[in-house]
Amino acid sequence: MPELPEVESARIVIERSALKRRIVAVDDTDSYECRPHPPGQIRDALVGTELVAAHRRGKTMWCDTATGPVLGLHLGMSGKIVIAAADGSEVDGGDHWEYGRAPGDYRFSRFSLTFADGGVLRLLDPRRLGRVRLDPNLDALGPDAATMTAAQFRRAVSVGRAPIKARLLDQHALAGVGNLLADEILWRAGMNPARPVDAITDPERRRLYRALHSTIDEALRNGGVHTLPLVPERRPGGQCPRDHTLLEHATVGGRTTYWCPKHQSR
Numbered sequence: 001m002p003e004l005p006e007v008e009s010a011r012i013v014i015e016r017s018a019l020k021r022r023i024v025a026v027d028d029t030d031s032y033e034c035r036p037h038p039p040g041q042i043r044d045a046l047v048g049t050e051l052v053a054a055h056r057r058g059k060t061m062w063c064d065t066a067t068g069p070v071l072g073l074h075l076g077m078s079g080k081i082v083i084a085a086a087d088g089s090e091v092d093g094g095d096h097w098e099y100g101r102a103p104g105d106y107r108f109s110r111f112s113l114t115f116a117d118g119g120v121l122r123l124l125d126p127r128r129l130g131r132v133r134l135d136p137n138l139d140a141l142g143p144d145a146a147t148m149t150a151a152q153f154r155r156a157v158s159v160g161r162a163p164i165k166a167r168l169l170d171q172h173a174l175a176g177v178g179n180l181l182a183d184e185i186l187w188r189a190g191m192n193p194a195r196p197v198d199a200i201t202d203p204e205r206r207r208l209y210r211a212l213h214s215t216i217d218e219a220l221r222n223g224g225v226h227t228l229p230l231v232p233e234r235r236p237g238g239q240c241p242r243d244h245t246l247l248e249h250a251t252v253g254g255r256t257t258y259w260c261p262k263h264q265s266r
Helices: 004-017 041-046 150-156 164-169 179-189 202-222
Strands: 023-027 051-057 060-065 070-074 080-084 090-094 109-115 120-124 131-134 248-252 255-259
Touching: 004 051, 004 060, 004 080, 004 090, 004 202, 023 041, 041 131, 150 202, 164 179, 164 255, 179 202, 179 255
Parallel strands: none
Antiparallel strands: 023 109, 051 060, 060 070, 070 131, 080 090, 080 120, 109 120, 248 255
């Protein structure tokens, strides 16, 4: 599922391949993906303009346009951005799934922009959990997990009895960490996911902050969350990549959670 590194890869694809191209057609007919906009509203706002900048905070992307409207894009749990040239060649970013998809297979296309040069930007989303909206409200998002300072992190994970796993997933506290990243961060920091936030010491918090950045940096560098060492072991019978202890799993913070009972004990 797309987490911060996957969404950043989609943003980079848009930045490199979709800016300064005049939009001549928009398919916004998927009323679920494009809610609350009725079909045609996004089209009317974007036809004739062009994207001029691509931004991201956490898992949310948005694109400025030359004429003012902002295009918000969220990949949901399975979305990816595919940009096809007029000759059929493609670049893509987002979730690493393929679902048997070959270039030119757009059966999961939920939204598209067609450019004057014949190229097309598409949001492919098998599970239809993504969102496309105009002028998205970003006020509820916390600081971006990839760039937040130590002081911002300390404020985010200092107060309350919530499990630390739940706090890492709280997009109001810090934006961009999903279920897989959270387990990896806690595994690297040697912290039990059920540990109450207000029981974490300052040295532990600093260790967790370092783990946050090292994990995100590695995922960005290597192509996504699925490349991290713990992720393939998040399954019944999976073993800790560090000491080969059988991983434990339970629901923490409402999400399926894996941890090593040896070096992440409570």
